[in-house]
Structures are given as structure tokens and as C-alpha cells.
Amino acid sequence: MQFQLTDELLEKVELLIETKNDKELKTLMDDFHYADIAEILDELNLEQAMYVIKLLDSETTSDILMELDEDNREKVLKNLSAKEIAEEIEELDTDDAADMIAELPEERQKAVIDQIEDEDHRAEITELLAYDEDVAGGLMAKELVKVYETWTVAGCLRRIRGQAKDVKRVHSIYVVDKQERLIGRLSLKDLITAKSEQKIADIYISSVDYVNVNEDAEEVAKIMAKYDLEAIPVVESDENKVLLGRITIDDIVDVLKEEADKDYQLAAGISKDVEADDSIWQLTRARLPWLILGLFGGLGSVFIMESYEEALNSYKELFFFTPLIAAMAGNVGVQSSAIIVQGLANDIVKGSLLSRLLKEVGLSLINGAVLGILVILFGFVMDMQFNFSMTIAISMMSVIIIAALIGTFVPIILDKRGIDPAIATGPFITTSNDIFGIFLFFYIAKLILGF
Amino acid sequence: MQFQLTDELLEKVELLIETKNDKELKTLMDDFHYADIAEILDELNLEQAMYVIKLLDSETTSDILMELDEDNREKVLKNLSAKEIAEEIEELDTDDAADMIAELPEERQKAVIDQIEDEDHRAEITELLAYDEDVAGGLMAKELVKVYETWTVAGCLRRIRGQAKDVKRVHSIYVVDKQERLIGRLSLKDLITAKSEQKIADIYISSVDYVNVNEDAEEVAKIMAKYDLEAIPVVESDENKVLLGRITIDDIVDVLKEEADKDYQLAAGISKDVEADDSIWQLTRARLPWLILGLFGGLGSVFIMESYEEALNSYKELFFFTPLIAAMAGNVGVQSSAIIVQGLANDIVKGSLLSRLLKEVGLSLINGAVLGILVILFGFVMDMQFNFSMTIAISMMSVIIIAALIGTFVPIILDKRGIDPAIATGPFITTSNDIFGIFLFFYIAKLILGF
Numbered sequence: 001m002q003f004q005l006t007d008e009l010l011e012k013v014e015l016l017i018e019t020k021n022d023k024e025l026k027t028l029m030d031d032f033h034y035a036d037i038a039e040i041l042d043e044l045n046l047e048q049a050m051y052v053i054k055l056l057d058s059e060t061t062s063d064i065l066m067e068l069d070e071d072n073r074e075k076v077l078k079n080l081s082a083k084e085i086a087e088e089i090e091e092l093d094t095d096d097a098a099d100m101i102a103e104l105p106e107e108r109q110k111a112v113i114d115q116i117e118d119e120d121h122r123a124e125i126t127e128l129l130a131y132d133e134d135v136a137g138g139l140m141a142k143e144l145v146k147v148y149e150t151w152t153v154a155g156c157l158r159r160i161r162g163q164a165k166d167v168k169r170v171h172s173i174y175v176v177d178k179q180e181r182l183i184g185r186l187s188l189k190d191l192i193t194a195k196s197e198q199k200i201a202d203i204y205i206s207s208v209d210y211v212n213v214n215e216d217a218e219e220v221a222k223i224m225a226k227y228d229l230e231a232i233p234v235v236e237s238d239e240n241k242v243l244l245g246r247i248t249i250d251d252i253v254d255v256l257k258e259e260a261d262k263d264y265q266l267a268a269g270i271s272k273d274v275e276a277d278d279s280i281w282q283l284t285r286a287r288l289p290w291l292i293l294g295l296f297g298g299l300g301s302v303f304i305m306e307s308y309e310e311a312l313n314s315y316k317e318l319f320f321f322t323p324l325i326a327a328m329a330g331n332v333g334v335q336s337s338a339i340i341v342q343g344l345a346n347d348i349v350k351g352s353l354l355s356r357l358l359k360e361v362g363l364s365l366i367n368g369a370v371l372g373i374l375v376i377l378f379g380f381v382m383d384m385q386f387n388f389s390m391t392i393a394i395s396m397m398s399v400i401i402i403a404a405l406i407g408t409f410v411p412i413i414l415d416k417r418g419i420d421p422a423i424a425t426g427p428f429i430t431t432s433n434d435i436f437g438i439f440l441f442f443y444i445a446k447l448i449l450g451f
Numbered sequence: 452m453q454f455q456l457t458d459e460l461l462e463k464v465e466l467l468i469e470t471k472n473d474k475e476l477k478t479l480m481d482d483f484h485y486a487d488i489a490e491i492l493d494e495l496n497l498e499q500a501m502y503v504i505k506l507l508d509s510e511t512t513s514d515i516l517m518e519l520d521e522d523n524r525e526k527v528l529k530n531l532s533a534k535e536i537a538e539e540i541e542e543l544d545t546d547d548a549a550d551m552i553a554e555l556p557e558e559r560q561k562a563v564i565d566q567i568e569d570e571d572h573r574a575e576i577t578e579l580l581a582y583d584e585d586v587a588g589g590l591m592a593k594e595l596v597k598v599y600e601t602w603t604v605a606g607c608l609r610r611i612r613g614q615a616k617d618v619k620r621v622h623s624i625y626v627v628d629k630q631e632r633l634i635g636r637l638s639l640k641d642l643i644t645a646k647s648e649q650k651i652a653d654i655y656i657s658s659v660d661y662v663n664v665n666e667d668a669e670e671v672a673k674i675m676a677k678y679d680l681e682a683i684p685v686v687e688s689d690e691n692k693v694l695l696g697r698i699t700i701d702d703i704v705d706v707l708k709e710e711a712d713k714d715y716q717l718a719a720g721i722s723k724d725v726e727a728d729d730s731i732w733q734l735t736r737a738r739l740p741w742l743i744l745g746l747f748g749g750l751g752s753v754f755i756m757e758s759y760e761e762a763l764n765s766y767k768e769l770f771f772f773t774p775l776i777a778a779m780a781g782n783v784g785v786q787s788s789a790i791i792v793q794g795l796a797n798d799i800v801k802g803s804l805l806s807r808l809l810k811e812v813g814l815s816l817i818n819g820a821v822l823g824i825l826v827i828l829f830g831f832v833m834d835m836q837f838n839f840s841m842t843i844a845i846s847m848m849s850v851i852i853i854a855a856l857i858g859t860f861v862p863i864i865l866d867k868r869g870i871d872p873a874i875a876t877g878p879f880i881t882t883s884n885d886i887f888g889i890f891l892f893f894y895i896a897k898l899i900l901g902f
Contacts, residue, residue: 002674035677161644188639193612223453225708226486228701230681249700250679253707257676260711261793267718268789268876269782276794280810284817287786294782295822298775299829305771316763319770320756323777324749327885330781331720331745331878335738338719342712343727359731366735371746378750425719427782434778 003036010043017048022055034060038067046075062091066100071278077104086115094121095141095251098128128245136220137213139255140234140245145173147200149183154196160188171231174243175204182235182243184208210235213244218259221252222347262422263341267334269294269427290427297431301326301438308442311451317384318445321392322438328371328396329403329437330430336360336407337424344415353412357405364404368397387449395444399437406433454487461494468499473506485511489518497526513542517551522729528555537566545572546592546702549579579696587671588664590706591685591696596624598651600634605647611639622682625694626655633686633694635659661686664695669710672703673798713873714792718785720745720878741878748882752777752889759893762902768835769896772843773889779822779847780854780888781881787811787858788875795866804863808856815855819848839900846895850888857884 016025029037029052037056041049041064053061053076065073065088077085077100085104089097089112101109109129116122124142131137147156160173173191175184184204194203210233211220224232230249236242262273269290274283301322311318340356372393379389410429411421423429445451467476480488480503488507492500492515504512504527516524516539528536528551536555540548540563552560560580567573575593582588598607611624624642626635635655645654661684662671675683681700687693713724720741725734752773762769791807823844830840861880862872874880896902 033678035679157643188643192608192639192643225701225704227484228486230700249681249704250676253676253700253704256704256707256711260707260715264711264715264718264789264793267715268785270786270789274790275797276790276807280813280817283790283814287783287814288818288821290786291779291782291818291822292825294778295775295825298772298778299826301774302768302771306768309767312763312767316760317753317757319773320753321749322770323752323773323885323889324746326774326777327745327749327781327882328742330778331742331881334719335721335741338715338721339725339727339734342715346726356727362731363734363738366731367739367742370739371742374743374746375750430782431778434774438774 003032003039005036005039005043010040013040013052014044014048017044017051025052026055029056029060034063035067038064042069042072046072046079049076050079058087059091062088062096066092066096069275069277070103073100074103082108082111083115085112086117089116089125090118090121093141093143094124094128094245095139097121097125098138099133101125102129102133131213134217135213136211136215136217136234136247137244139217139220139247139251140213141248142245144233144243144246146243147173147175147186149175149177149199149201149204151200152196153191153194153198153200153203156200157191157196160191171246171248172233174208174233174246175200176243180243181241182208182210182233183241185233208233210241211247212237217255220247221255221259224249224252225256262420263345263425266420266422267338267425294427294431297435300435304435304439304442308446311442311446311449314451315388315445315449317388318392318442322441325396325399325437325441326434329399329433332364332367332400333403333407333429333433334425336404337411337421337429340408340411341421341425344411344421353409356412357408360404360408361401364401365397368400371400372397391445391448394448395441398444399440402440403433403437406436454483454490456487456490456494461491464491464503465495465499468495468502476503477506480507480511485514486518489515493520493523497523497530500527501530509538510542513539513547517543517547520726520728521554524551525554533559533562534566536563537568540567540576541569541572544592544594545575545579545696546590548572548576549589550584552576553580553584582664585668586664587662587666587668587685587698588695590668590671590698590702591664592699593696595684595694595697597627597694598624598637600626600628600650600652600655602651603647604642604645604649604651604654607651608642608647611642622697622699623684625659625684625697626651627694631694632692633659633661633684634692636684659684661692662698663688668706671698672706672710675700675703676707714796714876717871717873718789718876745878745882748886751886755886755890755893759897762893762897762900765902766839766896766900768839769843769893773892776847776850776888776892777885780850780884783815783818783851784854784858784880784884785876787855788862788872788880791859791862792872792876795862795872804860807863808859811855811859812852815852816848819851822851823848842896842899845899846892849895850891853891854884854888857887 013025013028016028037060041052044052049072053064056064065076068076089100092100101112104112113122113126116125128137128140128142145160147159151159173186173188174182175186177183184206185208186200186204190203209223209227209229211223213234213236220232223229231246233243234245234247236244265273270286271289274286305319305322375393375396376389379386379392407424407429411424414424415421464476464479467479488511492503495503500523504515507515516527519527540551543551552563555563564573564577567576579588579591579593596611598611602610624637624639625633626637628634635657636659637651637655641654660674660678660680662674664685664687671683674680683698684694685696685698687695716724721737722740725737756770756773826844826847827840830837830843858875858880862875865875866872
């Protein structure tokens with residue numbers, strides 16, 4: 001049953017476009033889900049994609065546009081007039097509509113909004129545009145089903161038929177008082193199983209989860225995941241609970257995916273949101289800055305080694321161990337940071353900073369001891385002097401402990417200062433750990449061997 | 452409105468347990484959502500947690516148990532008799548029930564199942580236990596609302612009232628034929644807005660997304676996210692579409708989170724699923740293997756450098772640059788792999804392997820050229836010989852190109868062989884790139900400088 005974008009299908013579509021076989025093209029597209037059509041259009045060139053978009057009606061194309069790759073959507077929207085974009089917007093739910101408008105260059109935004117015919121829709125979208133994209137207000141839609149506590153079940157069902165037309169999926173029915181303040185919820189199921197003459201005030205459930213319109217998007221995702229919610233109402237403030245909109249789980253799935261992708265890219269040393277199919281230029285801009293950072297780090301270790309140059313005479317092997325030390329410092333640091341970053345994301349980093357640092361010291365002592373013994377064994381096999389391999393083992397262990405402490409400390413501090421701690425798993429910390437590790441390695445080696 | 456687990460609250464709970472003030476403890480707990488109670492219990496010791504669990508009724512405790520940290524749940528279940536566990540199971544939906552039983556040691560599983568009183572529930576759970584946890588069958592629940600095409604709207608509504616009692620949330624109503632085969636769907640909204648004498652056969656929507664019971668869990672997540680589904684029915688096979696169960700979006704949110712966490716941990720060199728609050732021993736087992744791998748890699752570079760020892764006389768600075776080269780090789784490789792891994796996860800890695808490798812070469816040439824120029828400038832400032840800094844720049848560029856190719860190639864190959872490509876962003880590839888980079892660096896330097 002699953003859609004597969006094959007080369008044959010793509011060739012067929014291209015042929016139908018080329019021969020302007022509108023009828024067959026339309027029939028073919030009608031069989032597909034809009035998300036699948038978007039996948040096809042992402043593979044076509046702009047001219048071909050525009051041809052298909054002009055062919056289909058705006059009810060479908062509005063959904064297709066929302067599913068297109070962001071870069072492609074931008075190109076398509078550039079090719080549409082303000083009037084045409086407004087027509088697409090009319091078909092979208094308010095949250096998607098606001099997102100699409102927000103992506104437009106500022107000078108076009110007003111032009112498009114002015115062309116929206118439905119006054120209510122226009123007012124609602126304008127309201128949503130005022131919110132930041134990473135707070136609850138930026139995720140919510142105005143479409144929801146709302147009933148007043150004074151209504152009866154029968155009256156409710158009648159009116160819901162009207163409201164529900166605009167709402168794709170009815171998750172919960174929100175109950176408000178005369179001042180439009182959220183006081184509870186009901187499910188369609190509750191409504192169907194209630195007697196028709198009952199008052200809403202008598203059957204609604206007063207315990208209702210909600211979020212403040214300025215709540216952070218990631219926090220909303222956490223709440224919805226924790227309480228297994230499929231939709232959550234958004235209110236003006238904790239004091240004044242005027243119902244403003246609702247957020248549905250599909251938007252939260254997107255937030256979670258974006259967040260995970262961003263963390264993963266940060267850890268891998270890729271800034272900006274890039275994809276495998278982006279241009280070489282876009283990819284370079286995302287990757288080069290981190291490499292330059294790494295280069296400076298590497299040049300830093302050149303300096304350090306030059307300052308210990310005198311050791312070359314008696315202990316040249318020390319220099320052979322520098323990539324090993326750098327790798328250990330980097331790996332340990334990233335491991336420590338990653339665990340803290342995930343712990344912070346899941347709110348499980350509790351207890352004092354001191355106890356956490358002590359735990360890392362304990363862990364590093366175990367890891368360091370095992371690795372140190374392996375180094376001494378290696379030295380034995382390689383016929384190295386015992387005090388030399390011992391020196392390497394001890395300095396390596398110190399490097400491991402310090403790297404673990406830095407790896408633990410930095411994300412916690414970043415988080416406390418409101419900076420995304422995931423940065424700490426990226427090249428910035430790795431590079432610092434590399435340099436610092438090599439410095440420490442030579443410093444301790446000098447203390448022991450005395451060169 | 453949000454729950455905050457404060458030290459004061461924890462102390463209060465501990466005091467109430469200590470003084471055996473059951474009444475007040477119960478009143479306090481009744482105010483909290485089960486997910487919040489689980490959060491409290493995760494912070495208590497086992498004895499205290501057991502006290503609270505024995506105090507509350509099984510309707511609440513079953514949900515609390517499912518939300519507990521896995522390690523803590525295991526400990527609590529160990530302290531409950533088979534009969535007691537069976538009572539908790541009776542309160543759970545079939546998917547959660549099967550998950551909880553699957554976590555028990557094998558010898559206890561049968562004992563618990565035998566104690567489940569409700570025969571249907573027992574049969575359904577036994578059926579679910581047969582599926583792997585990472586396929587659709589392992590995610591689905593048996594609870595769903597199903598109607599036959601021959602029913603009328605009125606009859607339907609009447610019967611749904613019965614079925615819906617067992618279903619927490621009615622997403623879709625699934626329409627089946629006499630052979631129990633899925634033929635379509637309906638929403639409660641459709642049912643409410645239809646005339647009561649209409650036949651289901653006349654109003655149902657025949658286009659319905661579904662997945663095969665053996666479909667991979669990650670694939671199910673992808674389908675539900677792509678089509679914005681909140682529930683998806685599971686059928687026996689594409690040919691024989693007997694309706695077996697349904698998967699809801701909250702389970703998919705969990706799959707997505709676990710997947711993201713796993714990839715992130717793999718990239719950071721942490722095997723096994725560990726958390727910041729796990730014991731030192733658990734954390735060591737997850738981290739040490741990768742460090743040992745890194746150690747062997749580092750020892751490998753010691754060998755390589757020893758074999759180029761003669762260069763120490765005339766070009767000792769070459770050895771100062773090895774950490775830089777290793778870092779570059781590692782960083783570039785991880786960047787390339789991460790982009791491919793994400794592309795594979797989102798199905799956007801298209802086109803031939805060759806064209807992708809060529810793109811990476813292009814990218815590496817740009818990055819390498821910029822970094823090479825910086826190295827030459829550095830050499831100029833540091834008063835290094837021009838042919839020496841040129842040598843470093845050229846070898847570094849070659850290392851960057853090769854590392855990018857390996858980083859691109861490996862995840863694609865792993866994916867083709869059915870191995871999780873995320874492994875490629877972890878220490879395994881980084882370590883290989885380190886050694887290979889250092890080898891290549893010396894090899895090319897020797898070619899140019901001729902030592």
C-alpha cells in the first residue's frame with residue numbers, strides 16, 4: 001500500500017508534463033496523497049513543479065506546498081502572485097497559513113495578507129504571526145471546538161456540527177465560561193454517551209492540561225509526550241485563562257524531529273540546518289566554520305609541542321602518543337557531555353553539580369585504570385621502558401579525568417546560562433579538549449620524567 | 452499549572468510515608484497525574500516506592516508503573532507477586548500490558564499470564580507477546596473501535612458506546628467486511644453528522660492508510676509522521692487485510708525519541724541505553740568499549756609514526772602536526788557521515804553513489820583549499836620553509852578528501868547491508884579515519900619531501 005517514488009513514476013510524470021497531457025496527469029495525481037505529490041514535485045525542476053501546481057486545485061496544492069522541501073517551497077512561492085498565495089492560504093489551517101506567510105520576504109507578507117478574502121481567517125492569521133515560532137503561540141492553530149458550560153448536550157451536538165466543519169480532527173472539546181476562559185474539557189465520546197438534555201456544566205471534566213501562549217515549544221513537546229496528549233489548549237496566561245488556540249501532536253512530532261536533527265548536527269560539527277541534497281555551497285557554509293575551528297585547535301597543539309621540543313632528544317616516543325591522547329580527551333569529553341545533554345533534555349539531571357562531578361571522577365578512574373593497564377601491557381610487548389609506559393598511563397589517566405570533568409561541567413553551565421547545551425558535544429569542546437589534553441600530557445610527563 | 456518536583460514535595464512525601472499517614476498521602480497523590488507520581492517514585496527508595504504503590508489502587512498504579520524508569524519498574528515488579536502483577540496488567544491496555552510482561556524474566560511471564568482473570572485480555576496479550584518489539588505488531592494495541600459495513604449509523608452509535616468503553620481515545624472507527632478485513636474508516640464526526648438510518652456501507656471512506664503487522668517500527672513512525680496520522684490500523688498482510696490492531700501516535704512519539712537518543716549516543720560513542728542517573732558500573736560498560744577501541748586506534752598511530760621515525764631528524768615538525776591531521780580527518784569524516792545518516796533516515800539520499808561521492812570530493816576540495824591556505828599563512832607567520840608548509844597543506848587536503856569519501860561511503864554501505872548507519876558517526880569511523888589520516892599524511896609528506 002505504501003507509496004514508492006520510482007524512476008519510472010518520475011519519468012511518466014515528466015512525460016505527461018512535456019506532452020501537456022493535463023487530463024491524465026490530473027487523474028494520476030488524484031490517486032496520490034498530497035505528501036506523496038510533494039515528494040514527486042521535490043524531484044522535478046521548478047518549471048515542471050509549477051506546471052503541476054497550476055493544474056491542481058488550491059485545496060490540494062495548499063497541502064502540497066506545506067509538505068514541499070523548504071527551499072523548493074520558497075522558489076514556488078516566488079513564482080506565485082500575492083493573490084495566488086492568498087488563495088492557497090485560504091485553504092490552510094491557521095497555523096500552517098501563518099507559517100507559510102512567515103516564510104515570505106517581509107514586503108510580500110502584507111501584500112498576501114491583504115488579499116485574503118475571509119476576514120476572520122485574515123484576523124486569526126495576523127494574530128498568530130505575532131508569536132515567535134518557538135513558543136506555544138507559534139505552534140497553535142485557531143481551529144478548535146469550543147462549547148459554553150451553559151449549553152445542553154443536544155444544543156452542543158448541533159452547534160458542534162457547525163464548528164467541526166473547519167476542524168480536521170476533533171481531539172477534545174474545550175469548555176469555556178462566559179468570559180471565554182478555559183474551565184474544562186469533554187470528548188466527543190462523552191458527548192455521545194451523555195443524555196441529550198444534560199447541561200455541559202454537569203458533565204464536563206474540569207481537570208484539563210493547558211499551556212501558556214508564551215511557553216517554550218520544546219517544553220510543550222515535553223508536556224505532551226509526558227502526559228500522552230494528542231492536543232493541548234493554549235491560554236493567554238496562567239491567571240487569565242482565555243482560550244486562544246490548540247496545539248496538536250503532529251506539530252509536536254515535527255518539533256521533536258527538528259530538535260533531534262539539530263542536536264545530532266551540532267554534535268557532528270554542522271551548523272545551520274542542511275540536508276544531503278543541499279548545494280555544495282550551502283554545505284560548505286555549514287561545515288567549514290567548524291573545520292577552521294578544528295584547524296586553530298590543531299595549530300594550538302603544534303605550539304605546545306614546539307615548546308616541549310627538548311623532550312625529542314630523550315623521549316621522542318612521547319610525540320608519537322599525541323594523537324592517542326588527543327583522541328582519548330576528545331572521546332571521553334564527548335561521552336560525558338552527551339549523557340548530560342540527554343539528561344538535561346529529559347529533566348533527569350538532578351542532585352548537585354558536585355555530586356555529578358564526583359561521579360564522573362569515579363567513572364574516569366575506572367576507565368582510566370583499565371586503559372592505563374592496556375598501555376602498560378602495550379609498552380611491555382613493545383619493549384618500552386617501564387617508567388616511560390607508566391608515565392604515559394598516568395598522564396593519559398589525568399587527561400581522561402580532566403576531559404570528563406570539562407565534558408560534564410560545560411553543558412551544565414551552558415544550560416544554566418540559557419545556551420543550548422548540545423553545542424558542548426560538538427567540535428568546540430572536542431577541540432578544546434584536544435589541546436588541553438596534549439598540554440596536560442606533556443606537563444605531567446615532564447614532571448615525572450624531568451626532561 | 453505545571454508539575455514541579457521540588458525538594459519540599461519530596462520531603463513531604465517521605466515524611467508522610469515514614470509516619471504512615473496513609474490518608475493524607477493518598478489525598479496528596481490523588482491530586483497528581485500518574486506520570487507525575489511516577490516522577491516522585493523514581494526519586495524514592497524501593498521501600499518507600501513500594502509503600503506508595505501498595506497504598507494506591509491498581510487503576511492508578513498500573514499507569515504509574517508504565518511511566519517509571521525502566522530500572523525502577525524492574526525492581527518494583529520483583530517485589531510484587533504474580534497475582535499482584537496480573538492485577539496491574541488487567542488495568543492496562545493490551546499494548547502496555549504486553550510490554551510490561553515482556554520485561555519480566557521468562558519464568559515469571561507464564562505465571563503472570565496464568566493469573567490474568569479476563570480471558571479475552573489474556574488471549575490478546577498472548578497474541579501481542581508473539582511479535583518483536585521493533586515491528587508494528589509489537590507497538591499495536593488490540594483496543595479499537597470496529598464497525599461492519601452492513602450496520603446502520605444508529606446501530607453503530609449504539610454499539611460504539613459499548614466498544615468505546617475500553618478505548619481511551621477514539622481516533623478513527625475502522626470499517627470491516629464480514630471476513631474482518633479492513634475496507635475503510637469513519638470518524639466519530641462523520642457518524643454524528645450522518646443521518647441515523649444510513650448504512651455504514653454508504654458513508655464510509657474507503658481510502659485508509661494501514662500497515663502490515665511485520666512492518667518495521669521506524670517505518671511505521673515515518674509513515675505516520677509523513678501523513679500526519681494520529682492512529683493507524685494494523686493488518687495481517689497486504690493481501691489478507693484482516694484487522695489486527697491499531698497503533699497510536701503517542702507510541703510513535705516514544706519510538707522517535709528512542710531512535711533519536713540512540714543515534715545521538717552512537718555518535719557520541721556510548722553503546723547501550725544509559726542515562727545520566729545510571730550507576731557508575733552501567734555507565735562504564737556503555738563507555739569503556741569505545742574508549743578501548745580509540746586506544747587501539749591511537750596505538751596504531753604510534754606504530755605508524757615509529758615507522759617514519761627517520762623523518763624526525765630533518766622534519767621534526769611533521770610530528771607536531773599529527774593531532775591536527777587526526778582531528779581534521781575525524782571531523783570531516785563525522786560531518787560527511789552525519790549528513791548521510793540523516794539523509795537516509797529521511798529518505799532523501801537519492802541518485803547514484805558515484806554522484807554523491809563526487810559531490811563530497813567537490814566539497815572537500817573547497818574546504819581543503821581554504822584550510823590549506825590558512826596552514827600556509829600560519830607557516831608564513833611562523834617562519835616555516837615554504838615547501839614544508841606546502842607539504843602540510845597538500846597532505847592535509849588529501850586527508851580531508853579521503854576522510855570525506857570514507858565518511859560518505861561507509862554509512863551508505865552499512866545501510867545497504869541492513870546495519871544501522873548511525874554507527875558510522877561514532878568512534879569506530881573516527882578512529883579509523885585518525886589512523887588512516889596520519890598514515891596518508893606521512894606517506895604524502897615523504898613523497899614530496901623525500902626523507
